[in-house]
Amino acid sequence: MTSIPQTQTAWVATTRGPPSKVLQVNQDYPVPTPTKSGDVLVKIHAAALNPAGWKIMTIAPNFVWERPYIPEVDVSGVVVDANESQFSNGDQVVGLISTAVQRSTHQGALSQYVFLPASQLVLKPSNQSFSSAAGIPTVGQTALQALRTTPKTIFVNGGSTSVGIYTIQIAKSMGLRVVASASGRNEAFVRGLGADEFIDYTTEPPHVYLTRNSPTPLFSLVLDAAALIDPSLYRHSEGFIDKSGMFISVGPWPFGRGWKAGLLGTMKYLWAVLQPGWAGGVKRSWKMITVTRRQADLQKLCEMVEAGTVRPVTDSTYDFNDVLDAYNQLMGGHVVGKVVVNVIPERGGQEGEGG
Template sequence: MDSIPNQQHAWVNLRRGEPAEALEYRADWPVSKNLEPGEALVKVHAAALNPAGYKLMKFLPNFVANRPLGDQVFGWVRSDHMRLTNQGALCQYAKVREDWIAYAPSNIPLDEVAGFAIVGITAHDMTVKNADLQAGQRIFVNGGSTSVGAIAIQIAKSRGVHVTASASAKNEAFVRRQGADEFVDYTTVSLPEFLWQRAEEGRKFDYIFEMAGVTDPSMYTQSDSYLSPMGFYATVGPQPKGLYLSEIWNLMKTTLFWHLPRVLGGPKAPFKLVCLDYQREDLEQLQRYISEGAVKPIVDSTYNFKDTLQAYERLMNGKIAGKVIVKVNIEDN
């Protein structure tokens, strides 16, 4: 610990608002050296920005780091820990629980793996822990160009699954590079109608994974016609674009149909809201996915530490494919 400074460079959330208003760059932020049993202090190399960061202004990024002893690791910072320690990952040194980190795969750059933990765990939860995908099954991924959607496609293909995925036309090449067998442009067709047509052709889906955070419940309410009898509809959860009446109304309808029994008109297919269900072995499985070449993390863009506000602007623009990475290592900036 003697070689670790007492102060560090960090972006600190001091007030409410958008990142440009809420964040302040500090060069004198204290380093948390008092470690409890089961905690580790990591030197952060790069951090990934997540939408929750600017929506709640409570940092919830992944990070890649070097421990003081030299082990290269990747992992994440839990939101409750951030509230207790007043520390996220946009700093040079981060104190975390040891079970939130795992050895980083050696076959890809640290910057790339920085954005993998949270999206990788979420995709793994959906495709493996909830669905237990098997070779020969068929799935539909709505939001194939999102970070979670892209990783879900890769995991599904590694298990021999046929994948149909949606995105806008400009992201078709990106989605197909992840391994999607069939692509649909959601801006030109009705997705429920498209799925129904596939079912009419004898190609029902075993699972539907909603990764885009849409609030319109129609894809679920009509799912009995295009889901197999044992299938289900899983979602990362509706993510309203604002407090508009249409968005609020769609949220209310989604909640209603989610809980509505079939005898009262609700769909037969189960509705699963997949929240982060983290276990240490999940992070270790992600490491194996990358090391074996089954999955490759996706980086949209990389920014220097002092350009974090520009990185948030890129994230908030919404037109990204992959993770937005901030290189925290001051020596490289």
């Protein structure tokens, strides 16, 4: 069995603020000890960043998200203490640290070791490196769960977002017709994922395009994977969503233009989605989704990846020392695929194997 050190190197968010101001390396951070049987200790090989990671770090007050804590939740690695779970030491796994575990234990993916309930882990697809597999859990499950509404045709607003990348591929595997938006430079990429029709959102707002070119049949689902705070897409959706269809947002994001503009934007958005149809509101269902950690969903995704039905896409990889550069890349807002931190350096395109 691999010897487990008492301390590790971890990136720790010490107070509220952006990564460049509040993230610090701690080379003497305790390696967590599983407290109950079934909690599995994983030696992390790669961690994938999510926009939620820097948003929580920057916005969430201490009483909501206690500091210090280790950010990020998507990991791949090797089991080093299976602790009476269904896993064995040496298993290569991928997992998602739940909000509950992160908040109660202050653990996160930007460290060398993490323990998490076996129910938050599955075996890594054998055809993926640790690096690409780390990016599967959050965005893959979000896409899979959005598609549980069993649509027939779908518009993915933000086809080059990581959520959009999975949504298009899974939707195509379900036989759906897919229309997707992105900026023109990503057209070939988005079509390559399987999109049947493409809208360049930099040329014309998608709601304008879709109102003029009303789809036949109308969409049964519009997924706003770009998390727009501008409600125009929903406001005009009667022109392109079927009466029984649905608009799903991954969570409209109000910040970035200052608090006042953010607050105003939120109020406008809330009014657009809450105003009842009989009072002039939009007569289409709206809901916001938050990813639910389900082992069965993660298992299904990994099987789809293993079968080649779904291809994980990595925008860029960074060394463990370069976490701040990785955040800069993600926060630029134009990544295509996951930004991944290799906690253990890749060797010849594949991270070092074993525990």
